[in-house]
Amino acid sequence: MTKHQLSIAIVGTGNFATNLEALCRHYGLPTRFFVDEFRQSPFLDLAVYKVSQLSQAHISSVSKFLLAISHPEHQQAAYQRLRQQGIAAQQIMRIADDPGLQILQLLFGEYQQQAVAKLCSSDSGQLEDVEKHFLEPQWQQVLTTLKPNKANIGLAYYGRGGGFRRHISPLIPHLEHQYNLLSFSDETMNQAEEAKRHLYMSSFSACQQHWLDLVISAHVFACAPKSVPRVSFSHVIYDFNLTGDYHAARIGEPDTHYLFASSKACFEWYRRLIEKHQLRNRLCIIPGGYLQLDRNIELAQAYQGQQDSILYAPTLALADYPHRDLASSMEHAVAIVKALLEAFPQMRIIVRPHPSDLRLYQLNRKDQISQAFERLMQYCEQQSNCFIDDNATNYMDSYNRSAVLVSDTSSTAFTYAFTTQRPVVFFSAKESQLQQQLAKQLKFIQDREQLGQVVESIPQLQQVVASMLGSPLITEQINAFRRQTIFNPGTAAQYFSDNLSYILNQQRHPDWLYINWSDDD
Incomplete structure (x- = not known):
């Protein structure tokens, strides 16, 4: 199959699959058909097949089967069905969740047909293979600049559209001189929002960076190793959030998770969510403030x-x-x-x-x-x-x-x-x-x-x-x-900087709410 014939099949027909189809089509990688065990009608004007209906002609007509199924068990079951149908492992790639689309869009946008060809090649079994091929050299170069006597703090800019960046970027002038401060993103950035050390990296790869001492984010996406303490700044100024189950699952992922609440309503929403879902990791709710609002008012x-x-x-x-x-x-x-x-x-x-x-x-x-x-x-x-x-x-x-x-x-x-x-x-x-x-x-x-x-x-x-x-x-x-x-109006960034030592040293602050911490912590 020549590079001019590259095409894919998408496994799944939900909202995630819809976004994946649009992204690939936008960058010249067409979808030939969808694979789904339950849908019986066409999807996005394309044919839909059960795995058992895939002939050798179907299989050989596409370069890659992309799994667009977020639920881990359902995704694994779909993978096993494809393998049992005779589809080689190297012809299947999992796009685990929406963050996978983010890094894919970055790679397609920056590297165009080179990225499309790498995605479809037989030596790319995982999306991380494509990512590392293009981005890992830059990672290695940046990491050589870290000072060994300073704590390594990451600003994780994850979330489609760039809307969350300014919820934490005001921290840069408060932190960059005292710490090894790095920023991470899976979208092209405005340089004014980047730390001096910036890494283009998927949230999946960020979860493998065990050299970090602390990660700060404006969302609850997984973006750091489980053992690395996290601080999640609320990007919601109040408490309207209809994805509580989603947030609770991700709030409960890190071993130690600090939640920087913007307002009294946000603080109480976090507290109720933790109680409702009976989260068991070490949690701390900080009456912090809303950095974006402080800058807005100016x-x-x-x-x-x-x-x-x-x-x-x-x-x-x-x-x-x-x-x-x-x-x-x-x-x-x-x-x-x-x-x-x-x-x-x-x-x-x-x-x-x-x-x-x-x-x-x-x-x-x-x-x-x-x-x-x-x-x-x-x-x-x-x-x-x-x-x-x-x-x-x-x-x-x-x-x-x-x-x-x-x-x-x-x-x-x-x-x-x-x-x-x-x-x-x-x-x-x-x-x-x-x-x-x-x-x-x-x-x-x-x-x-x-x-x-x-x-x-x-x-x-x-x-x-x-x-x-x-x-x-x-x-x-x-x-x-x-x-x-609102907590700490006008001074939220300074409040965080002044009290950061409590987080880095894992000491108790008298005004913060600690949940699931032992008496020795």
């Missing part, structure tokens, strides 16, 4: 320009998570933007999609879940007074220019209000169901009207936005609420 106070816009920033839509139909406003997005354009012709309408959604949309996903997002993007592009903010890592231009935010359950609602002290209108078409199913367990739902008002229809949206524009009372209310909610 930029907002320095802004001297106009407030001539209304910002619409919906929550994550192109992912499978519990209660998405209640949480996301994407099905109503075009109607929302159209209503704002009609009611406020003197205002610019800025649409800021979730960074992860935008990244997936740019890969031209074909599935049904993407259609509402695609309609929104196409509608905005046709309107002269509608602007799409596609800056994945910096939203302050949109924050500063807007007089009011329209959102749903995105945590950007609280970040926006606490940054600008301007109101938020929460669009919630299924508010009664949201209240019944989520209000008791999430302060986010209970406290929304501390920041603005909840609306359930398009006419109500227009009316409330009009009343919110320029309201001084809501500004005072938001300011007071921010003061009583």
